[in-house]
Amino acid sequence: DESDVRKLRLQVQQLKNIIKKLTGQDQGGAESSPSTGGCGSAKKSTRKFDATLFKKRHVLLQIAYFGWDYHGFAVQEIAGKTIESELFKALLRTRLIESRETSNYHRCGRTDKGVSALRQAVSIDLRTQLMEGAGVFDYEGCRAQERVKTTSEEIDYCKILNSNLPDHIQVVAWAPCAKLDFSARFDCHSRTYKYFFPLSNMNLDHINEAGSFLIGSHDYRNFCKLDVGNGVVNYIRRIDQVKAQFSDNDPSEGRSGGYRMCVLTVVGKAFLWHQIRCIVAVLFRVGEGLEKPTVIQELLDIDKNPSRPQYSMASEVPLNLFDCQYDGSLWTDHQVKASMLKAALDEIESCVSSEDCFKTFQTRCLVPNSNTKSYIPLMNMLKCNSLEEKIHHNEAKKQRLQVRIAEMKILLLGFCLLVLQPWRVATKPKTATILIVMDGLRHDYVTPEDTPHLNKMIDSGVFLPKIIPEFPSLKYPNIASLLTGMYTENHNVLNSESVFSVELNRTIFRNETQFWSKTKSIGTIWDAFRATEPSAKIATMGLPEIKNIWDEHPQSQVKPVNETSNNSEQSQINLTETHIRKKAPFRVSMDELNNQTALQKALKDLFNTDEKLFGTMFFNEPGQTAQAMGPDGAKKAIKTVDSIVGEILSYIQTQELSEVTNVIVCSTPGYTDVAVKDIISVKGLSQKKMKIFGESPIYHVSSVEASNNALGLYWDYQKVQADGGFKVYVTEAIPDKWHYKLSPDVVENSFMLVAKTGIGFAEDLMPRIEHLRAKYKRTNHGSFENEIYGSSGYDPSFGHMQTAFVATGPAFKSGLRIIPLNQSHAVSMVDLFPLLCHVLEIDPVPHRNGSLGHLMYVLAHPPSKGFKQTIDKFVKYVNEPQHLPLTVACLIALTVFAISKMCVLAARRRHRRLLAQQGFRYSQVRNNRRLVGNPEDDLDGYFDAEEDEEEGRSDKQELLRNSEDKLTNPKNPAQA
Known part of the structure; x- marks a missing residue:
């Protein structure tokens, strides 16, 4: 029919139009404008996803799963698929997280292989579309404000995750966490x-x-x-x-x-x-x-x-x-499949x-x-096996593993030495000694709660609770004793802030060169180490006065190590190194040390040497806080310095420097409580004119009038000393055990006032207290009279003045913890100087007041005596480059002597062998003459006489045969 033909033609035409349309898109896809959106058959390009355009949200996910076909919940390195691995595949595929490491992920529990869960929970940071809300937060590099499209609807976490998860695993609910530190594991009740x-x-x-x-x-x-x-x-x-x-x-x-x-x-x-x-x-x-x-x-x-x-x-x-x-967990989207x-x-x-x-x-x-x-x-x-047996077996297994690891390290080290030695670039020190000097670290501050890192040092090292300071028990006099090994009367640093110089007839302050002149002339531990190790690296931190103590710190010779670093980095760590020698005095404030990046950079620069290293760090804490808030208020400062020690130990362990690094922590004197009401004015106790030198709690008082008035002034204070809270000493009566009175700067015709423990002198202490009150904002904290501050400088025998000593490393024993009542030997601050000499492997410096004998029991290898010392000195002498020609000559002479001796011994041995091969000796001829009379008796006598001679046994047998021949077949008839 014509109608059917017409319908077919229409259908053909429609198909042609469709083909033309599609063909036109394919051919004109490249020519089409962006408005036409021509795509053709070309593959659609994926748009790059920018996660920084979204904020993050801390949420709690509720997960249901059948674990029968999985190897448990937690991700495992060896096992097959797990619930957690499938979950993270979905999270990464949907770009809700960038990586597991940055997602702040915590699981409530880890179920075993084959175990299922209905309400397992995990806490995690996910991408969010919201700009604000519970659990929503910014992060470094976030550019959420630049996002064009914003919405008030949150991502459907359950829907998007479940579409990417297997059927056996489903996220059934989620809830926002207002607390960003909320943990699915630790906050579960x-x-x-x-x-x-x-x-x-x-x-x-x-x-x-x-x-x-x-x-x-x-x-x-x-x-x-x-x-x-x-x-x-x-x-x-x-x-x-x-x-x-x-x-x-x-x-x-x-x-x-x-x-x-x-x-x-x-x-x-x-x-x-x-x-x-x-x-x-x-x-x-x-x-x-x-x-x-x-x-x-x-x-x-x-x-x-x-x-x-x-x-x-x-x-x-x-x-x-x-x-x-959990507490109050309101799930915002619950899609549980109830059946x-x-x-x-x-x-x-x-x-x-x-x-x-x-x-x-x-x-x-x-x-x-x-x-x-x-x-x-x-x-x-x-x-x-019981728990104890399991632990023992596990320790034995670890030891066997360590032995195998050590064997592998030895093999690897041997390979490196034999094959890679010419191309080796040394970036680690041969040996390193790090001396950390704190201020006011009393032994009762070292507790597992407040100082976990110091206690970790103690577990692998030594701990002494009573280091007795030098008199006066102030910070800088004891720093001078530590650096020189000398008593106060020898290094002449009598106070921490200023000293009256008798020679100059004026007061000199701590930042002046004259303040440290005697200390500098004696020589410090740095000078002794430099004399022994000219190429070693010496670094100091936290002691601005070093330029007045150590000759090798001229400002004109100092240049930045990293000249290409920007100003911000250089301002954080001023680590410097001289042009000529490998040493690096550097300064870092406590605020900068709390910056982990700055501390890591300082440590990296410090250990960047292939020579021996001696680093010294001076901290003002916890003493600075103890002065302002009282000794009991320094807990935060104690934790701060302990965390810094922990960072140093962690760096040493991470860089595998533990076997060559000794870390020593000591402290300047501690602080005790002083109430404002217990501070007295010295000038108010006498009407006579006077001069006062020193700082609380030790004053030197002299009269400005005639000498008889000076005597009267002395008696004024002598009368009130019992009730005044101090004791009066003339110069000759100052106790010898303080090693103080022979100092040339102890003013003549003066007497000394020493406050009792807990008493302060107002002339210099009150201005310091006013400054501390304003700095630490203590002005409105209770009654001023009852406020407690910290003070030092008292009799060194007072317990609060004594400080702790902690050390670890190859030079010290392991796990030696001395409790306060069991420390038999009194260790003074000056005794630490010879200890440093031993640890630094330098010869003991003569004419110093400290003694290593008080610290011998803390050393893993006490100093050798006699023959071993001579051998060590000889080896050290031979290894010095300037002695190489003499060393070679001595080796040649020893070799020639040894060869000559061996030749002489060989010649003598050959001579003995030639004598042994002869058939007679004089004794044999003489005995032959005696055989004529009575052969049998002479033979018996012969054997008796020659019985103990080893070489004559063969000769006896020969003689016996000759004698028998003569008797049986005589050539002389007379003998027959």
């Missing part, structure tokens, strides 16, 4: 596990009775698998509930058969490895009547049963992490026969290796 099992021939009452013994805090090492390899040695946990009951709305309830579903619920805050499955295995034995409920009590008695019986754990398939409880687990359990139930003959099998199939012909009671089973 309790975890609920449920274990599903058929009733069979179980007695639930017996199970609940046994479970009641598990409730509370116990040591559950017999109900778990010991994880000593990962450092778990504490097996005390708390269980809040153990209850077995029938499943809710169980369709089999009321059925006469033996198949009824039950559930065991266990609630606790935290659990051990395989703890739930071990508990279920034991409770099943109790429910079947194989064990009494009291077996739980026996297994919890660790003293009686330290080792776990070798029973099999229950199956992991019915175990479910049912819930994780998920129920349908699965019903499906299992429909596949299992309910005949009575399977009553026992239904339960025992959940515990491997339990279908034995004869039952063995739990307490009669073979025992696993």
Whole structure:
């Protein structure tokens, strides 16, 4: 028909139009303008995603999963697919996170292989479309303000993740976390596990009775698998509930058969490895009547049963992490498939026969290796290794591993020395000694809570609680004693701020060269080290006065190490090095040390040498805070300096410098409480005119009038010293043990006032207190009279003046902790100077007041004596380059002498052998003459005379044969 033909033509024309349209897009796709949107057959280019255009949100995800086909929840390096690996694949695919390392990820718990969960929880930082809200925050590099399109609707996290997750894993809910430090693991109050099992021939009452013994805090090492390899040695946990009951709305309830579903619920805050499955295995034995409920009590008695019986754990398939409880968690999007687990359990139930003959099998199939012909009671089973045995075995295993690692290191080191030596570039010091000098670190400040890093040093080193300062117990006099090993009267630094110079007849201050002139002329530990090690690197930090103490710190010779660094970096760390010698005095403030980047840069520059290194760091804390807030208010400062010590130790360990680095922490004198009401004015105690020198609590007082007035002034203070809180000394009466009165700057015709502990002198102490009150904003804190401040300078025998000493490294013993009452030898500040000499491997400096004998017991290798010292000096002398020609000549002479001696010995030995080959000796000829008279007697005498001569035995036999021949066949008839 024409109508049919017309219809076909129309259809053909429509198809042609479609082909033309499509063909035009293909051909003109490249020519089409952006407005036409021509695409053609070319592959659509993917648009680059910029995550910095979005803020992040800290959320809590609730996850449900069947773990039967997975190797547990947590990501594992060796095992196959896990729940967590699938979750992170989805998170990365949807670009909700950039990487796991930057996502602030925490899991509530890690379930084992085959274990499922209904409400597992994880906390994580996800990409968000919102600009503000609960848990929304900015981060470094965020450019969310530049995003063109903004919305008030949040990303549907559940929908977008579930579309990229396997069917067995689903995100069922999420909630925002207002606290950015919220952790799914540490903020979880309790975890609920449920274990599903058929009733069979179980007695639930017996199970609940046994479970009641598990409730509370116990040591559950017999109900778990010991994880000593990962450092778990504490097996005390708390269980809040153990209850077995029938499943809710169980369709089999009321059925006469033996198949009824039950559930065991266990609630606790935290659990051990395989703890739930071990508990279920034991409770099943109790429910079947194989064990009494009291077996739980026996297994919890660790003293009686330290080792776990070798029973099999229950199956992991019915175990479910049912819930994780948090405070006020309001889930914003809940898409739980309510019938998920129920349908699965019903499906299992429909596949299992309910005949009575399977009553026992239904339960025992959940515990491997339990279908034995004869039952063995739990307490009669073979025992696993106890925790102590496990620890011992693990330590032995670690030691064997360390030996193998050491062998591999030796082989690798040998390869490097033999093959790579010509191309080796040394960037690490041969030996390093880091001296950290704090201010006011009393021994009672060193506690595990406040100073964990110092306590870590003590575990691997030594700790002395009582370092007695030099008098006066002030900061800078003791720094001078530490650097020189001399008493105060010898180095002449009498105060911390200023000293009256008798020679100059004026007061000189700490920043002046004359203040340190005597210290400089004596010579410091830096000078001694430089004299022994000219090429070594010497670095100092935190002591601005070094330019007045050490000659090798001229400002004109100092240049920046990193000349290409920008101004901001150079202002943070002023690390400098001289043109000629390898040393680096540098200064870093406490605020800059708290900056981890600045500290890491300083340490990197400090250890960047291939020579020996001696670094000295001076900290003003915790003493500076103790002065302002009182000794009990310096806890924050103590933690600050301890954290800095921790960073230094961490850097040394990270760079593998522990075997060549000694770290020594000591302190200038401590501080004690001084109340404002206990501060007295010295000038107010006498009406006579006077001059006062020094600083609280030690004043030198002299009269400005005639000498008789000076005597009267002395008696004025002598009368009130008992009630005035101080003691008066004329120069000759100053105790010799203070090593103070022989100083040339102790003013003649003056007397000294020494305040009692807790008393201060107002003339210089009150201005300092006013400054500290304003700086630390203590003006409105309570009554001014009762405010407590810190003060030092008192009698060195007072306990609060004495400070702690901590050291670790190859030069010191390990784990030597001396408690205050057991420190038998009094160690003074000057004794640390010879200790530094020993650690730095330099010869003891003569004519110093310190003694190494008080510290010999802290050294791993005490200084050698006699022959060994001579050998060490000889080796050191031979290794010096300037002695190379003499060394070669001596070696040649020794070699020639040894060869000559060997030749002489060889010639003498050859001569002896030639003599031994002769057939006669004079003694033999003489004895032959005696044989004529009585041969037998002479033979006996001969043998008696020559019996002890080893070389003559062969000669005797020869002589005997000759004598017999002469007697039997005589040539002379007369003899016959």
